[in-house]
Amino acid sequence: xxxxxxxxEEVLKYLNFFMFxxxxxxxxxxxxxxxxxxxTSFVLGWLIGFLNFRSTKKDGIxxxxxxxxxxxxxxxxxxxxxxFFLRLFATGVILFVGLALLKLNxxxxxxxxxxxxxxxxxxxxxxxxxxxxxxx
Numbered sequence: 001x002x003x004x005x006x007x008x009e010e011v012l013k014y015l016n017f018f019m020f021x022x023x024x025x026x027x028x029x030x031x032x033x034x035x036x037x038x039x040t041s042f043v044l045g046w047l048i049g050f051l052n053f054r055s056t057k058k059d060g061i062x063x064x065x066x067x068x069x070x071x072x073x074x075x076x077x078x079x080x081x082x083x084f085f086l087r088l089f090a091t092g093v094i095l096f097v098g099l100a101l102l103k104l105n106x107x108x109x110x111x112x113x114x115x116x117x118x119x120x121x122x123x124x125x126x127x128x129x130x131x132x133x134x135x136x
């Protein structure tokens with residue numbers, strides 16, 4: 001059983017396909033179940049999850065590149081963790097505004113956030129076990 005060689009961008013192409021597909025399907029389902037409030041809540045949750053995933057990926061790759069270029073690993077780890085906690089704080093502020101001020105549905109927000117990470121998991125299984133891709 002041989003594995004196909006693939007770059008990170010090729011694997012992320014599959015993940016993006018799965019994530020945008022889940023946005024469309026989840027948006028349609030939430031529209032039928034709860035109407036405009038449901039789709040707004042689901043899309044907000046999906047955007048939070050998607051932006052957190054993309055920025056975490058970008059920061060991780062950037063930190064590794066800076067450490068390879070000569071930045072001390074301790075400083076690189078500190079910067080990565082600091083950005084992670086700032087992103088976590090921003091997520092909390094966005095959720096507060098959505099829940100307290102806009103009165104969005106918490107269940108659909110959680111569903112939107114969860115579906116992104118479920119799609120990352122399923123997309124990874126698809127890429128590495130079904131397509132037999134290997135990151136080089």
